[in-house]
Amino acid sequence: MTRIRAAVCTAFGDPLRIEDLDLAAPEGREVEVTLEACAICHSDITYAEGRWGGPLPAVYGHEAAGHVTATGPDTVGVSIGDRVIVTLIRSCGACASCATGQPYICYTAKRTAPLTRPDGTAVFQAMNCGAFADKVVVDPSQIARVPDEMPLDVASLLSCGVITGVGAVVNAGRVRAGEDVVVIGAGGVGLNAIQGARIAGARRIVAVDMVPEKLEDARAFGATDGILASEDKPWERLADLTGRLADVVLVTVGHTGAYDQAPRYIGPNGRLVMVGMPGNDRMSSYAPDMIASYGQSLIGTKMGDTVLARDIPWMCDLYLQGRLKLDELISNRWPLDRINEAIADTKAGRARRNVIMF
Numbered sequence: 001m002t003r004i005r006a007a008v009c010t011a012f013g014d015p016l017r018i019e020d021l022d023l024a025a026p027e028g029r030e031v032e033v034t035l036e037a038c039a040i041c042h043s044d045i046t047y048a049e050g051r052w053g054g055p056l057p058a059v060y061g062h063e064a065a066g067h068v069t070a071t072g073p074d075t076v077g078v079s080i081g082d083r084v085i086v087t088l089i090r091s092c093g094a095c096a097s098c099a100t101g102q103p104y105i106c107y108t109a110k111r112t113a114p115l116t117r118p119d120g121t122a123v124f125q126a127m128n129c130g131a132f133a134d135k136v137v138v139d140p141s142q143i144a145r146v147p148d149e150m151p152l153d154v155a156s157l158l159s160c161g162v163i164t165g166v167g168a169v170v171n172a173g174r175v176r177a178g179e180d181v182v183v184i185g186a187g188g189v190g191l192n193a194i195q196g197a198r199i200a201g202a203r204r205i206v207a208v209d210m211v212p213e214k215l216e217d218a219r220a221f222g223a224t225d226g227i228l229a230s231e232d233k234p235w236e237r238l239a240d241l242t243g244r245l246a247d248v249v250l251v252t253v254g255h256t257g258a259y260d261q262a263p264r265y266i267g268p269n270g271r272l273v274m275v276g277m278p279g280n281d282r283m284s285s286y287a288p289d290m291i292a293s294y295g296q297s298l299i300g301t302k303m304g305d306t307v308l309a310r311d312i313p314w315m316c317d318l319y320l321q322g323r324l325k326l327d328e329l330i331s332n333r334w335p336l337d338r339i340n341e342a343i344a345d346t347k348a349g350r351a352r353r354n355v356i357m358f
């Protein structure tokens with residue numbers, strides 16, 4: 001058992017409270033990772049506001065990186081000192097999802113409960129991580145090694161926003177060279193979808209956002225064009241710009257309004273890739289006859305359909321070659337004590353990624 005400092009949610013919607021907690025020692029194959037950085041993702045905010053439910057008290061945070069400081073008695077292939085990212089993708093390796101190459105939708109992996117208050121009260125390790133804390137204990141399936149040349153604050157972004165955006169394009173959307181791509185939302189995930197489309201060789205990459213400055217950001221990450229979502233019938237601008245509808249449309253924000261509009265941008269045989277996750281029970285509507293008669297597909301994706309052992313090495317290489325922008329994604333670094341200010345800044349839509357440094 002180790003004493004850690006963590007940001008704890010005690011009531012949905014309230015500021016997180018910095019508390020000392022006890023973290024159990026790693027059991028079985030588990031590993032303890034001392035964190036250097038954890039970025040704030042909109043999913044942390046959705047949980048902290050109660051829009052996805054879940055037990056309380058809880059520690060959120062799931063986009064992290066650090067180095068391994070302890071291993072369980074049965075851990076294999078991981079050494080103390082390894083520099084790793086920590087993700088929420090916990091996979092058992094044996095269920096139907098894992099056996100068919102989809103560890104990102106394994107829902108059978110054993111849940112651990114390593115967190116307690118000093119008085120013994122259980123604290124929920126949200127999203128399998130609880131990484132708004134200076135240390136975590138996680139399953140080894142959740143970690144991936146990163147090269148020594150890669151700073152860990154930058155590496156932390158790979159744990160969610162980058163793999164979700166790039167993976168949605170490459171793994172889920174299967175964008176091919178020469179296809180036209182629309183990315184709705186140019187925030188922390190959308191910018192990565194945009195650079196994923198650039199890496200995949202898309203012809204036109206059209207960013208759609210409510211905020212003009214975000215369309216400028218989008219261009220820096222590879223967008224060829226931008227459409228202001230606040231315009232009347234913004235989808236009509238697509239044909240003006242490119243002369244055709246899109247092959248692939250990605251919704252990267254958790255807004256049902258964006259999902260309602262998305263099919264308007266898709267051409268015959270096109271794919272709608274659903275990435276952003278609205279709160280529970282939020283609905284969108286579609287015209288099924290159009291989707292059927294134009295042979296279109298709706299594709300849901302969690303964590304960019306990422307297989308860590310396959311995808312993290314190539315993304316690290318692309319970063320080191322200067323082809324995957326990561327440094328540019330970090331807006332600010334914050335100490336854990338100021339996490340509520342960092343969350344407010346993320347909620348205000350000002351930041352690409354705010355990173356908590358331990």
Ligand SMILES: N[C@@H](CCC(=O)N[C@@H](CSCO)C(=O)NCC(=O)O)C(=O)O
Nearest residue numbers: 041043052088127128160277279280302
């Ligand atoms: N509506 C769902 C929760 C949505 C969901 O799947 N959230 C993801 C976080 S997205 C990462 O940015 C998740 O992995 N949640 C935790 C988990 O699956 O263990 C619901 O009702 O739960």
